[in-house]
Amino acid sequence: TATDCNKRWLQEVIHFNVLAIVPRDSTVETFALAVNSAAMGMMFLPGDWRTTPEKDIKDLKSLSARQREILTMLAAGESNKEIGRALNISTGTVKAHLESLYRRLEVKNRTQAAMMLNISS
Numbered sequence: 001t002a003t004d005c006n007k008r009w010l011q012e013v014i015h016f017n018v019l020a021i022v023p024r025d026s027t028v029e030t031f032a033l034a035v036n037s038a039a040m041g042m043m044f045l046p047g048d049w050r051t052t053p054e055k056d057i058k059d060l061k062s063l064s065a066r067q068r069e070i071l072t073m074l075a076a077g078e079s080n081k082e083i084g085r086a087l088n089i090s091t092g093t094v095k096a097h098l099e100s101l102y103r104r105l106e107v108k109n110r111t112q113a114a115m116m117l118n119i120s121s
Contacts, residue, residue: 013045020044024037039075042114060116070097075114 013021019038022031037044058060064073073083080094086114087094098110 010045013043018043023110040112041109042077045115060105063101067097067104070094071101071113071117074110075096075117108119 013024019041020034020043022034022044026034059073060068069087070083073086078086080091080098084091090102098113101113102108105116106111107116
Protein backbone atom coordinates (compact mmCIF):
# COMPACT_ATOMS: atom_id res chain seq x y z
CA THR A 1 0.00 0.00 0.00
CA ALA A 2 1.00 3.62 -0.24
CA THR A 3 1.40 3.87 3.53
CA ASP A 4 3.72 0.83 3.61
CA CYS A 5 5.79 2.38 0.82
CA ASN A 6 6.02 5.65 2.75
CA LYS A 7 7.09 3.81 5.91
CA ARG A 8 9.86 2.00 4.01
CA TRP A 9 10.97 5.26 2.46
CA LEU A 10 11.08 6.95 5.86
CA GLN A 11 13.05 4.04 7.34
CA GLU A 12 15.62 4.40 4.56
CA VAL A 13 15.83 8.15 5.12
CA ILE A 14 16.42 7.57 8.85
CA HIS A 15 18.90 4.74 8.17
CA PHE A 16 21.08 7.03 6.07
CA ASN A 17 20.84 9.88 8.61
CA VAL A 18 19.22 12.26 6.13
CA LEU A 19 18.03 15.33 8.01
CA ALA A 20 16.37 17.33 5.25
CA ILE A 21 14.71 16.75 1.91
CA VAL A 22 13.71 19.87 0.02
CA PRO A 23 11.81 19.66 -3.28
CA ARG A 24 13.32 21.65 -6.15
CA ASP A 25 10.29 23.90 -6.43
CA SER A 26 10.42 24.95 -2.76
CA THR A 27 10.42 28.57 -1.69
CA VAL A 28 13.40 30.25 -0.09
CA GLU A 29 11.48 30.23 3.20
CA THR A 30 10.99 26.46 2.99
CA PHE A 31 14.68 25.98 2.25
CA ALA A 32 15.63 28.16 5.23
CA LEU A 33 13.26 26.21 7.47
CA ALA A 34 14.85 22.94 6.29
CA VAL A 35 18.35 24.21 7.04
CA ASN A 36 17.31 25.49 10.48
CA SER A 37 15.58 22.20 11.31
CA ALA A 38 18.64 20.19 10.27
CA ALA A 39 20.90 22.50 12.29
CA MET A 40 18.79 21.68 15.37
CA GLY A 41 19.09 17.96 14.63
CA MET A 42 15.49 17.64 13.49
CA MET A 43 14.31 16.08 10.25
CA PHE A 44 12.62 18.16 7.58
CA LEU A 45 10.58 16.31 4.96
CA PRO A 46 8.22 17.46 2.21
CA GLY A 47 4.70 18.11 3.45
CA ASP A 48 3.18 15.39 1.27
CA TRP A 49 5.43 12.48 2.28
CA ARG A 50 2.58 10.78 4.15
CA THR A 51 -0.87 9.96 2.93
CA THR A 52 -2.60 9.52 6.30
CA PRO A 53 -1.97 12.51 8.58
CA GLU A 54 -5.48 12.16 10.08
CA LYS A 55 -4.28 9.41 12.45
CA ASP A 56 -1.36 11.58 13.55
CA ILE A 57 -3.67 14.51 14.27
CA LYS A 58 -5.98 12.21 16.26
CA ASP A 59 -2.96 10.91 18.23
CA LEU A 60 -1.88 14.47 19.03
CA LYS A 61 -5.38 15.41 20.18
CA SER A 62 -5.33 12.48 22.61
CA LEU A 63 -2.35 13.99 24.45
CA SER A 64 -2.81 15.86 27.70
CA ALA A 65 -2.24 19.61 27.75
CA ARG A 66 1.08 19.07 29.57
CA GLN A 67 2.20 16.48 27.01
CA ARG A 68 1.37 18.84 24.13
CA GLU A 69 3.27 21.61 25.90
CA ILE A 70 6.32 19.37 26.31
CA LEU A 71 6.06 18.15 22.71
CA THR A 72 5.98 21.74 21.45
CA MET A 73 9.10 22.59 23.44
CA LEU A 74 10.80 19.40 22.26
CA ALA A 75 9.99 20.27 18.63
CA ALA A 76 11.54 23.71 19.23
CA GLY A 77 14.80 21.93 20.04
CA GLU A 78 14.83 22.40 23.81
CA SER A 79 16.66 19.87 25.99
CA ASN A 80 15.02 17.95 28.83
CA LYS A 81 16.76 20.26 31.29
CA GLU A 82 15.48 23.39 29.51
CA ILE A 83 11.95 21.96 29.37
CA GLY A 84 12.08 21.10 33.06
CA ARG A 85 13.27 24.57 34.03
CA ALA A 86 10.64 26.31 31.90
CA LEU A 87 7.82 24.17 33.35
CA ASN A 88 9.23 24.02 36.88
CA ILE A 89 9.39 20.21 36.87
CA SER A 90 12.30 17.81 37.31
CA THR A 91 14.25 16.33 34.43
CA GLY A 92 12.97 12.92 35.56
CA THR A 93 9.39 14.11 35.19
CA VAL A 94 10.18 15.43 31.71
CA LYS A 95 11.62 12.02 30.80
CA ALA A 96 8.50 10.28 32.13
CA HIS A 97 6.27 12.57 30.04
CA LEU A 98 8.42 11.91 26.97
CA GLU A 99 8.26 8.13 27.42
CA SER A 100 4.48 8.38 27.66
CA LEU A 101 4.43 10.62 24.56
CA TYR A 102 6.55 8.19 22.57
CA ARG A 103 4.20 5.31 23.44
CA ARG A 104 1.06 7.28 22.57
CA LEU A 105 2.46 8.56 19.29
CA GLU A 106 4.09 5.20 18.49
CA VAL A 107 7.51 6.77 17.90
CA LYS A 108 10.95 5.84 19.16
CA ASN A 109 12.75 9.13 19.70
CA ARG A 110 12.64 12.92 19.97
CA THR A 111 13.06 13.51 16.26
CA GLN A 112 10.13 11.30 15.32
CA ALA A 113 7.94 12.92 17.99
CA ALA A 114 8.86 16.40 16.75
CA MET A 115 8.05 15.31 13.20
CA MET A 116 4.55 14.27 14.30
CA LEU A 117 3.94 17.79 15.61
CA ASN A 118 5.38 19.40 12.48
CA ILE A 119 3.27 17.18 10.20
CA SER A 120 0.05 18.16 11.92
CA SER A 121 0.83 21.89 11.92
